[in-house]
Amino acid sequence: MQRVTVTLDDDLMDELDALIAIRGYQNRSEAIRDLARAGLKQAAQETGSDQNCVGVLSYVYNHAARDLAKRLTSTFHTHHDLTIASLHVHLDAESCLEVGILKGPMGVVQHFADHVISERCVRHGSLHLVPTTELAPANSAFPHSHEH
Template identity: 75%
Template sequence: MQRVTITLDDDLMDELDKLIEERGYQNRSEAIRDLARAGLGQAARTSDTRQPCFGVLSYVYDHASRDLARRLTSTFHNHHDLTVASMHVHLDHDNCLEIGVLKGPTSEVQHFAEHVIAERSVRHGTLQIVPQVEKNTLEEASD
């Protein structure tokens, strides 16, 4: 194991200490190792843009924003080949949450998600990429 020294600003350190307490880590090193693994895993999942994947796109938007719901619906219809399923949730009087399950080449899924998140009055959006595992890969792993 190697020892590394890093410098973090006070606000980031406070957030890290809260995470350590909430999740019950024994020390900062364990928490930072887990966060590094998670970050490296996410980077690896999105590095091969040709690899088929599943994506979970979630975003919150102002449903009263002019033409936004129509534009979002059109975007999903125009990319029907990437869309597996979607769910709409009314959060409050002004805000809606949409969750879309996507499937396709990583680059196309990412591009589609970026387009949706960039729409005006979409207040928050995230995409979680899950690599599509081949059946043969699963069988080999279980042997």
């Protein structure tokens, strides 16, 4: 681990200390590490990075919309190599929530999520990306060298 000295103005330090209190960090170093990770993740997303990632795509849609469920299913089947798992929840008489766990190159996962979220009658959608260093091929059965 590297030790770094950073100079911050008083207003920025006050904001950082407020964040530390709200989120319950044990110390400033933990907060700054999390902020650095978030900034690096955002920068990778903005540059269309080919870095591998795991993504959580969640969206709410009107299941009665003409052919929407069929189009969404077809989109996921066409990109089966990105999908690890999915969850479908009936929220009410009209709305469904779907959550898909995806993995692959960040730019590819982002493009796929953008396509799903932009479908007509998809009401709300978001993608949360977590950069990873190594990934086994999607949907592969690989031996784990550690316990979960």
